[in-house]
């Protein structure tokens with residue numbers, strides 16, 4: 409495996425322009441002992457390799473050219489309501505690309521880390537360990553589970569990392585399901601009541617922390633050819649969207665009294681009510697990092713609040 413063939417391991421990050429891919433690419437680039445390549449699709453930029461991963465026939469030739477030792481596959485359709493409307497398109501990207509990457513990895517002794525989701529569980533019996541029974545409630549969760557099977561059945565060396573709701577630096581406030589709540593507060597008229605879902609318990613997890621976890625897993629694999637399997641990583645602060653909105657209120661200048669807790673399940677694709685992921689396997693390996701939500705959020709919102717004030 410790459411410990412013997414590549415003195416400088418080549419790490420390929422798919423989806424390097426995404427919410428998770430950006431901090432992951434940045435953190436990997438900070439290491440001077442790895443060669444790092446990121447892929448983009450719509451958000452092309454100098455230094456990134458462009459590929460449409462839903463065109464799965466193109467994947468083997470693309471990987472032949474780059475010859476990575478480790479592929480961290482983050483690219484996906486991750487909006488459950490989009491997946492519900494377009495299950496075939498979602499399967500093509502989330503499962504088809506994963507299968508093609510895993511098959512190439514099996515033939516070339518590369519290691520794959522596939523990013524999966526807490527939505528593989530139905531949310532009725534938290535906390536979930538990696539070996540617990542899966543039961544996705546929507547097309548997105550099913551596609552992520554099918555992607556896991558594609559990786560684990562391809563015969564390549566692989567790890568699956570399941571993560572819950574992610575938040576981090578955003579290009580626009582509506583880029584993530586967390587920061588979009590601040591956007592909703594900002595867009596409301598002064599004194600207007602804003603309903604916020606208070607039904608599902610989430611564990612918002614910082615993308616820079618997940619990047620640190622992925623680096624820890626990659627480094628571990630480069631040292632230990634037996635490392636692999638299914639892992640979980642999650643923040644440990646339980647919150648509903650209503651709880652998050654109440655934390656945002658003073659930061660965006662909203663009167664918390666205007667935020668109304670909505671106890672009904674969200675409309676659209678069905679969601680798990682509490683799919684808390686037990687992260688103890690990675691913790692035992694000494695891999696992991698947790699930034700507190702309240703500490704991280706002000707710096708994430710700040711650039712966008714300044715821009716919004718100018719717009720107003």
Ligand SMILES: NC(=O)c1ccc[n+]([C@@H]2O[C@H](COP(=O)([O-])OP(=O)(O)OC[C@H]3O[C@@H](n4cnc5c(N)ncnc54)[C@H](OP(=O)(O)O)[C@@H]3O)[C@@H](O)[C@H]2O)c1
Nearest residue numbers: 423425426427428449450451460461483484486572573574
């Ligand atoms: N965000 C969450 O709350 C969350 C929660 C649990 C699990 N996850 C999982 O975490 C991973 C990363 O999610 P994310 O939030 O970073 O996603 P994201 O912000 O939506 O980014 C998606 C990435 O995939 C790329 N991509 C989309 N369609 C593509 C295509 N046809 N060909 C090639 N690349 C394509 C995008 O590239 P361009 O932008 O350049 O087009 C982008 O880099 C995903 O596997 C997701 O399922 C996310």
